Amino acid sequence: MTNLEKIKLFYVKTIILFRLLFIKIFRYIIFKEEDYKSFSKILINRDGAFGDSVVALPSLSIIRQNFPSAKIDLITFSDSGVTFSDLGLKDGLIDNILVRGKKNRKETLDELKENRYDLFIQLPQNLGLYKSIRNMFFVRFFLKIKSGFGWDSGRIKSFIETQKKYLQIPTETMRLLNNLKHERIIGDVAYPIKEKEPTDRGIVELLKRNIMVFIIGGKLKTKKWPLDSWIKLANLIGNDYEIIIVGGPLEVKEAEHINSRTKNSHNLCNKLSISELFFVFKRSQMAISNDTGAMHLCDAAGTNVIGLFSTRELSPKWYPNRKGAIVIENNINIANITPDNVYNTIK
Numbered sequence: 001m002t003n004l005e006k007i008k009l010f011y012v013k014t015i016i017l018f019r020l021l022f023i024k025i026f027r028y029i030i031f032k033e034e035d036y037k038s039f040s041k042i043l044i045n046r047d048g049a050f051g052d053s054v055v056a057l058p059s060l061s062i063i064r065q066n067f068p069s070a071k072i073d074l075i076t077f078s079d080s081g082v083t084f085s086d087l088g089l090k091d092g093l094i095d096n097i098l099v100r101g102k103k104n105r106k107e108t109l110d111e112l113k114e115n116r117y118d119l120f121i122q123l124p125q126n127l128g129l130y131k132s133i134r135n136m137f138f139v140r141f142f143l144k145i146k147s148g149f150g151w152d153s154g155r156i157k158s159f160i161e162t163q164k165k166y167l168q169i170p171t172e173t174m175r176l177l178n179n180l181k182h183e184r185i186i187g188d189v190a191y192p193i194k195e196k197e198p199t200d201r202g203i204v205e206l207l208k209r210n211i212m213v214f215i216i217g218g219k220l221k222t223k224k225w226p227l228d229s230w231i232k233l234a235n236l237i238g239n240d241y242e243i244i245i246v247g248g249p250l251e252v253k254e255a256e257h258i259n260s261r262t263k264n265s266h267n268l269c270n271k272l273s274i275s276e277l278f279f280v281f282k283r284s285q286m287a288i289s290n291d292t293g294a295m296h297l298c299d300a301a302g303t304n305v306i307g308l309f310s311t312r313e314l315s316p317k318w319y320p321n322r323k324g325a326i327v328i329e330n331n332i333n334i335a336n337i338t339p340d341n342v343y344n345t346i347k
Contacts, residue, residue, distance in 0.1 A: 001166070008159040009166050019129045019153040026133055030140045031148050036183065039118035042072045043145065044094075045135075046123040049081035050293025051318070052172075054300055056123050057087075058189045059176040063121060064093055065187035071095050075112065077102045082293060088275035090192040113143050122150030123176050129154065149183050160314055161331075169316040191300035195282065196275035206266060207283040212241035212346075214265070215289035215298060216255060217248045223291045225308050225334055227257055232339035233288070234262040237346070244268050244284065246277065246294060288342060290334075291318055299325060306345055310334030 001009075044063065046056045053076070064072060073096040076084055085097045100108045120139045127135065132151040139148050152175070156163065163169065170178060180186070198204060214234070218224040234243050243265040245255045255269035272280065277294065281287065281301035288306050289295035299305050299320040309315050309329040319327050326345060330336040 005162055005166070008162040012156050012159055012163055012167070015156055015158075016153045019132075022129060023132055023136075023151050023153075026136060027149065027151070030136060032146045034147050036119060036147070036185070037066070039067070039147070040070050041115065041117045042067060042070050042119045042121060043112065043115070043117040043143075044072065044074045044121045044123060045076070046074065046084075046125065047077045048125045049078055049083060051296045052125055052293075053082065053084045053087060054191070054293060054296040055172040055321070056176055057089075057191045057193070057300065058173055059123055059180055060093060061190045061192050062177070062180055062185060062187035066185045073098060073115070073117075075100065075108065077105065077108075079103075082274065086274055088194040088196065088273065088278070090194055093192045109138065109142055117143065117145045118147065120145045120148035120150075122148065123179075124150060124152055124154065126155045127151065150179055152179055155314060160312060163314060164316060169314060171319050171321045172317045173321040175317065193278050193297075193300065194275045195279040196273065197279055198272060198276045203268065203280070206242060206244070207280065210241045211280075211284040211286075212237065212243050213281065213284050213287035213289075213298065213303070214243055214245045214258070215247065215287055215292060215294045216245060216258070216269075217251050217294055218290040218292045223309075223311065223334065225290055225337065227254055229335070229337070229339050229342075230258050231261045233342055234258065234265055236339055236343040237264065239264065241285070242266065244280065246272070246280075248294075286346065288346075291315070295320065306342065308334060308337055308342070310337070 072094055074084060074094045075098045077100055079101050083099050085099050136151060139145050214230055216230060245258055245265055245267050247255055247269040249270050252269050255267045259265050259267040278297060278301055281298045281303050284303050286304045287298045289298060291307060291309050295305060295307055299322050304324055305320045306326045307320050309327055310333060328337050328342060
């Protein structure tokens with residue numbers, strides 16, 4: 001490690017320590033330290049879309065395990081995309097899922113205030129120090145919830161490469177579970193999503209064969225593997241697997257393009273619900289995926305996932321959570337990941 005890298009690492013660790021210390025002191029001042037197990041009305045906050053929701057499911061499951069009789073509501077602010085209400089969660093996990101637009105926070109706070117919750121649990125999504133303090137203030141003095149926890153150091157945007165190189169960065173799933181563990185809230189890790197068999201019998205019959213899933217979606221173009229690479233990989237795979245292509249509405253034409261140029265692919269893009277997709281993933285042998293929400297759903301299903309990454313952000317936090325998962329990453333351009341490289345990993 002060079003002296004410059006040592007300085008960068010010291011800076012990052014100092015910022016993390018400062019944030020954690022400040023949050024701990026502020027929380028100690030405004031919230032009451034009580035026996036959580038006695039609470040009967042709990043409000044959880046987790047914002048974000050598809051992937052942000054899926055990676056938080058083990059935390060929701062463990063919270064329910066620790067509060068089996070409590071009324072648990074979940075508030076999530078999202079203006080688009082898949083949210084908790086679309087995941088097909090198992091009965092009894094969450095009593096009320098409240099999805100609200102980001103511009104309606106004032107009205108939402110007024111609504112939540114009437115419920116008089118005992119405990120607030122934050123499952124944070126990249127909150128910095130200012131937003132953490134602001135949220136704690138609103139929870140305590142506007143919603144009038146006397147106990148709360150979950151805020152952490154958040155994301156440090158400086159010196160990303162140094163962090164990736166020298167720090168042990170937990171996946172987002174593990175980060176949230178670790179936050180709960182600090183409050184002695186532990187349990188069995190599970191993804192409480194309902195499975196639903198597709199009504200199309202052709203899909204059910206297809207799943208009796210060796211299946212590989214191509215998950216071609218992604219919000220950002222920089223995170224999407226080129227279509228030609230998917231096509232070349234499919235042709236390299238040949239008869240070893242039947243390939244199922246999945247993605248969202250924006251990938252329909254891309255899936256058609258891949259399907260029209262390969263003999264072993266089946267286009268299910270935007271044709272399945274989340275519960276049906278979960279059913280398909282659980283019966284697939286392997287998946288190749290961009291860094292996208294469906295990758296986390298596939299990982300939750302227990303499928304062997306190869307994740308393709310290319311980002312200057314803190315990518316390890318979004319890696320698949322299962323120990324058997326494989327990540328292929330190129331920090332410059334995802335197009336630099338070759339089909340041969342992926343195929344050799346499959347073999």
